[in-house]
Amino acid sequence: MRVxxxxxxxxxxxxxxxxxxxxxRLAGTLPAVFARDWFSTRRTxxxxxxxxxxxxxxxxxxxxxxxxxxxxxxxx
Numbered sequence: 001m002r003v004x005x006x007x008x009x010x011x012x013x014x015x016x017x018x019x020x021x022x023x024x025r026l027a028g029t030l031p032a033v034f035a036r037d038w039f040s041t042r043r044t045x046x047x048x049x050x051x052x053x054x055x056x057x058x059x060x061x062x063x064x065x066x067x068x069x070x071x072x073x074x075x076x
Contacts, residue, residue: 009052010052016044016045019041019044020038023041043061046065
């Protein structure tokens with residue numbers, strides 16, 4: 001199962017990136033409703049990047065999320 005998931009991560013990346021863009025727009029318009037979803041989508045984006053071997057990009061996303069949330073790792 002893990003091998004199959006790992007092979008599909010690169011295919012998932014465009015969909016995750018599209019979700020990030022959509023939730024960013026929604027959160028900009030209605031932050032009380034969509035900010036949490038945008039944050040969650042960014043964490044998923046970092047997870048997919050990490051699983052695809054793009055560790056530095058994933059770490060940067062998590063660092064920015066941690067800054068926005070007031071500290072912590074941004075993971076989880």
